[in-house]
Amino acid sequence: MISILIPVFNFDIISLVKELSSQLSRLDVAGEILVFDDYSSPSYRELNNSVNNLESVVYKELDRNYGRTAIRKLLASHAKYEWLLFLDSDTRILRPNFLGLYTSAFKTEFDLYVGGRIYPSLPAECNKRLHWKYGVKRESPKGNRTAFHTNNFCIKKNIFTQLDFPAFLNQYGHEDTWMGIELERMGKTMQYLDNTVEHAQIETTETFLKKTEDALQNLFSLKRVIDTKTLSNHVALFKSYCFIRNAGMEFTIEFVYRSFKNWILQNLNSCNPSLTVFDFYRLYYLIQMAKRNP
Numbered sequence: 001m002i003s004i005l006i007p008v009f010n011f012d013i014i015s016l017v018k019e020l021s022s023q024l025s026r027l028d029v030a031g032e033i034l035v036f037d038d039y040s041s042p043s044y045r046e047l048n049n050s051v052n053n054l055e056s057v058v059y060k061e062l063d064r065n066y067g068r069t070a071i072r073k074l075l076a077s078h079a080k081y082e083w084l085l086f087l088d089s090d091t092r093i094l095r096p097n098f099l100g101l102y103t104s105a106f107k108t109e110f111d112l113y114v115g116g117r118i119y120p121s122l123p124a125e126c127n128k129r130l131h132w133k134y135g136v137k138r139e140s141p142k143g144n145r146t147a148f149h150t151n152n153f154c155i156k157k158n159i160f161t162q163l164d165f166p167a168f169l170n171q172y173g174h175e176d177t178w179m180g181i182e183l184e185r186m187g188k189t190m191q192y193l194d195n196t197v198e199h200a201q202i203e204t205t206e207t208f209l210k211k212t213e214d215a216l217q218n219l220f221s222l223k224r225v226i227d228t229k230t231l232s233n234h235v236a237l238f239k240s241y242c243f244i245r246n247a248g249m250e251f252t253i254e255f256v257y258r259s260f261k262n263w264i265l266q267n268l269n270s271c272n273p274s275l276t277v278f279d280f281y282r283l284y285y286l287i288q289m290a291k292r293n294p
Contacts, residue, residue, distance in 0.1 A: 001029040002103060003079035003157070007071040008089040009038040011201070013048055016091055021054040023099045031099075033057045034075055039065040067170035072150075076160050084160055088151040090201035091117075101195045102154050111159055111188040115152040115195035116141045123202055126271035130278065131208040135199060137275060141192075148180045148190070152197045159188060166225055173215020174222060174235075181226055181234055205269050213285055220289045237279065241286045250287045257284040 004020055006013060017035060024031045033056055037045055045061055052059035058078075066074060076084055085102060095101065098115075105113050119135040139149060163182060169175045183190065203211065219238060222231055232239040244253060257264065257280070267277045 001081050001106070002031045002083045002085055002099070002154075003081040004031065004033040004085045004087065004099075005072070005075040005079060006033070006035045006087050006089055007038055007068070007075060008035060008040065008044075008048065009065075010040045010044050011089040012044070013089045014051060016087070016089065016093065017051040017054060017057060019093045020087075020099065021051075021057055023093075023096070024056050027099055027103060029103050030081060031056060032080060034078055035059045036071055036075055037061045038067070038071050039063070068172060069165045069170045069175055073165070076157060079157060082157055083154055084157050085154040086150060086152070087197070088199075090199065091151060092198040092200045094118075094196065094198055098195060098197070101193060105154075105191065105193055108191060110191040111156055112183060112190040113154040113195075114148050114190060114192050115154075115197060116192065117149060117151055117199045118196045119199050120202070125204075127204045127206070127269060128202045129271055130205045130268055130273040131203045133273060134208075134275060134278065135202075139199075141194075141196060148176055150176045150179065151199065152195075159183075159186075162186070166221075168221045168224075169218060171214050171218065172211050174218040177219070177231075177235055178222060178226070181230060205273075209268065209281075212282065216282060216285050217289065220286060220293065237282055237286070240279070241283055244283065244287070245290070250290075253280070253284055253287055257281075 004024070006017070013035060017033060020033055024033065033054075035048070035051060035057065037048060037060065039062055040048075049059055049061070051057050062071070072086060075086075083102075083106060085099075102113060102115070117135075118140045119132055123129065123132050163179065165175065166178065169178060219235065228242060232242050244250060264277055264281060267274055268281065
């Protein structure tokens with residue numbers, strides 16, 4: 001009935017896979033857990049390959065780095081069952097009936113189920129506060145009750161294999177935006193479940209800002225495959241960017257950013273970063289991308 005698919009890159013997935021294997025063994029359904037290592041460093045491969053000894057688990061080490069989208073497609077192509085449950089490797093299972101909540105939901109006959117994610121308690125390190133605050137306020141169910149993220153979702157295999165992901169989405173960011181819009185266009189039905197997992201890996205601000213810039217590049221590139229109106233309706237930041245562009249305010253944003261750049265970066269790296277400042281930072285980078293790609 002269910003194939004649990006976990007791409008992993010340089011992360012310890014032993015606890016996650018042990019918990020999933022234990023829960024799957026208690027369910028009266030057919031299932032498997034596929035863990036594909038996306039060319040991690042040797043130390044992580046040596047650590048993680050022990051999961052291959054767990055019940056219902058298949059662990060495979062790839063001979064090159066496929067990237068975020070390609071490895072999911074590869075996992076799906078090897079899956080045996082009707083339902084595909086995708087989980088990120090930096091996930092912590094919170095509920096002892098996590099898998100049971102998904103398999104019980106299949107009776108409601110939706111095409112896609114989204115479990116969502118929450119974040120751990122406030123990190124002591126100030127240089128992890130920006131990622132944590134953004135996650136809590138913008139990505140958790142409390143911050144966004146309709147958020148769709150690809151770290152914890154279940155979809156019918158015959159629907160997922162119809163999705164023709166653009167090649168540029170193989171790096172970090174906004175693959176969930178494209179996927180949500182594409183499924184909506186296909187007329188597929190979605191249900192949000194109260195079945196969150198915890199996002200266990202909080203990035204430093206330096207790493208988070210680098211990944212943010214990668215995500216903004218993907219967002220800007222989505223204009224090639226999604227019309228401006230649809231993209232604006234689904235991504236608030238892009239809607240703000242379009243308003244600024246149409247109002248001819250790009251120079252104002254650039255002037256303010258350059259005048260206060262040091263203060264902006266200090267704020268983002270502080271113990272109490274502002275999400276308003278973070279949004280301004282992201283708008284500035286979208287404007288720069290538009291100038292480089294007229």
